[in-house]
Amino acid sequence: MEKLEAVASLGQTELLRPARVRAALAANDRLKLYLSLLQAAQQRASGEGVPALDLSREFAAAGLKAGWLAELPANAFREGKLLHLPELSRLRDCLVEDLQVMARPVDADEALVQRVEHWCGWLAQLAPDTLSAADLQALTSGKRGKDDSLHLLVMDLHKAINRLAAELSSENIDGAHVWQIEAEDRPRIAAFMRGLNQTRALKLQHPGLDTAATRDDDRLLLQNDIGTNDAHVLVIQVEGLEVSLTYSDLHSRRFAFFQSLLCEVGASWGEAQARTRAGLNAGAAYYVGTARFSCSDEMSLWTTLEGIGARIVFLIDWNRARKRLEQFVGKGDAVAILAESARRRVGHMAWLEAGGERLIFGAMQALGPDYFRIGDRLDVVMGTERARGFVLDVMALASAAAQQHQPLALVADDARLLLARYLHRHDEFDLLAEHAAYCHAMAEGLRDGLAHGYERDRNAARVFAERAKDWERAADQLVMDARARAEARPRWQAFAEVVETADDVADALEEAAFLLSLIASDHHRGWRGEVHQSMQLLADAVLTAAQDHVRALEIARTLGERSSAEDHEEFVAALWRVLNAERQCDVLLRDVRRALAEHVSDAATLNLSTDFAQALEAATDWLLATGYGVRRLAFSRVRVGE
Incomplete structure (x- = not known):
């Protein structure tokens, strides 16, 4: 006699409930698979070219061999309004059997039992091999209304069984409802x-x-409900040192987001599949995928399970947060913000609870039209990186306030002050400083390139020239950003003109990098005599000018009504050093020409080397012109007489 029958014969029916719950959960997996097969059969029979639905993972999870079930959709065909299914009577028997298995643990719920009896009777009267449109609707519809369906009954049974599982759990491990586990499972569940x-x-x-x-034989099963949606499911199976996680989600972007989070703890994902099922996601596709984790030992297994558990909370209301963030930044940046908030263990729920987009719109409105106009997007005004940083900081503020039970009004005030600090710290001069950083990188690369003999190293010179081109393009983008802002805000006009002048510095330095790569090619026959030394001195002077330009900008960003006389003096001194560097480079350019005339005889090397030196010297001319523009902008911040 089977163990369950022995227990039943003793009248200890309560001891059967955990086993019946486990059997009911397995029956639930099979029933949902049967309904998916019916839907797939309907789709295949409705039109040619419909690809076969791959349900191999579901068959494995349900413990079923494919066989006739897998062939059911392919064998289906339409005749008028009827769908022909040669194995329908066999499938009907499976549906009845598993409905009854699901009903056993909840036999005290009279309403559910009556519905099960009704649908078992309904299934019994079906034709042996055909279904009408109304039959299919009654079987697979998930839409709640005046009519019941088999699919709705399965979902309601599943919910009732989950509630019963919590009530029947033999113990609680750190909040998890558990039953019928082995000793080795306890530390794994705890992890x-x-x-x-x-x-x-x-x-x-x-x-x-x-x-x-x-536990199911040799496997530990962990199920987490995530949220309240029927199609948002996470199941973990642990067998030996192998972990398998099956995840389904209505939203492809959230699915991809969770994939990336679990890759941080070693997930290896199989190919995700898009599926449809009546009543879920308004009939649109939802997504299912499986991740596997291979662990080297028990400690590694615990670490993996802990890492998975810590990341689930960031799925809750994720899509709502993403949509609200897209009012301020691009779609990719919204996802990046949510990913970073997860890595920082800040999350997005507190931000949503504190007002979400209203919190940020309120901060923007408080600063007034000098900074934001109606319809402005945060990243357009502040730049992408700063906008992302601000939003993340607001999320951190909201999270800290929620943990400390602070009022929402305080969070709103903090957000407004934070935005004011961001715009004070990251104003027009910040963009110019970013542009200057690219110029400094090119000037430093040219100086170092000459010190390491790039004029004789074709590969190294080419690689640097390509990098310099990337920097020059990034600098061009900043110019375009400044122009766009100037079109919307008159106060940016003078600044945009200065950035345009500064871009000539970047152009000259990128041109020098390109010419150096040509010199390093077959055209170069060597810089003999004093040529290399004079070139190096010129590059050193250009780098010094670029460094003083960066220093002047850093000071200019802090100049204002409260800046000190020492700040003003250091700013002017830095600008004067740029002026002196420009004059010095005029002299050094002549020294280079003199050395070239004395020691270089071939025309290609002479012409390319002369152009290279002239590009270096031209950069200091434009640095000086930019410095004068920066001086005008900086002094406009300081009120005379205060």
Whole structure:
């Protein structure tokens, strides 16, 4: 006699409930697979060219061999309004059997039992091999309304069984409802719950994250409800030192987001599949994928389970947060913000609870039209990186306030002050400083290139020239950003003109890098005599000018009504050093020409080397012109007489 029958014969029916719950959960997997097969059969029979649905993972998870079930969609065909299914009677028997298995643990729920009896009777009267459109609707519809369906019954049974599983759990391990586990499962469940509980508070009062755990033969099963959506499911199987995680989601972007989070803890994902099922996601596709983790030892397994658990909370209301963030930054940046907030263990729920987009719009409005106009996007005004940084800092503020139970009004005030600091710290001069950083990088690269003999190293000179071109393009983008802002805000006009002048510095230095790569090619016959030394001195002087330009900008960013006399003096001194460097480079250019005339005889080397030196010297001319523009902008901030 089977163990279950022996227990039943003794009248200890309560001891059967955990096993019946486990059997019901397995029956639920099979029933959902049967309904997917019916839907696939309908789609295949409705039109040619419909690809076969790959349900191999579902067959494996349900413990079923494919056989006749896998062939059912391919054998389906339409005749008028009827769908012909040669194996329908066999499938009907499976549906009835598994409905009854699902009903056993909840036999005390009279309403559910009556629905099960109704649908078992309904299935019994079906034709042996055909389904009408109304039959298919009754079987697979997930839309709640006046009519019941088999699919709705399965979902309601599943919810009831999950509730029963929590009630029947033989113990609680750090919040997880568990039953029928082995001794080796306890530290594994504890590891998963340790990670889950590290971040659980970030969901605030939102429902979700309830965990159930049990054993199925040699496998430990962990299920987390994530949230409240039927298609948002996460199941973990642990067998030996192997972890398998199956995840389904209505939203492809959130699915990809979770994939990236789990890759941080060693996930190896199989190919995700898009599926459809009546009643889920308004009939649109949802996505299913499986991740595998191979662990070297028990400690590694615990670390993996802990890492998985700690990341689940960031899925809750993720799509709502993404849509609200897209009002301020681009789609990719919105996802990047959510990923970084997860890495920082800040999350997005507190920000949503504190007002979400209203929190940021309020801060923008408080600063007034000098900074933001109606319809402005945050990244357009502040730049992408600063906008992302500000939003992340606001999320951190909201998270800290939620943990400390601070009022929402305080979060709003903090957000406004934070935005004011960002715009004070990251104003017009910040963009110019970023442009100057690219110029400094090119000037430093040219100086170092000459010191390392790039004029004789074709590969090294080419690589540097390509890098310099990338920097020059990035500098060009900053010029375009400044022009766009000037079109919207008159106060940016004078600044945009200075940035345009500064871009001539970048152009000259990038040209010098290109010419150096030509000199290093077959045209070069060597810089004999004093040529290399004079070139090096010229490059050194250009780098010094670029460094003083950066220093002047750093001081200019702080000049204002409260800046000191020492700040003003150091700013002017830096500009004068740029002026002196420009004059020095005029002299050094002549020294280079003299050395070239004395020691270089071939025309190609002479012409390319002369052009190279002239490009270096031209950079200092434009640095000086830019310095005068910076001086006008900086002094406009200081009120005379204060």
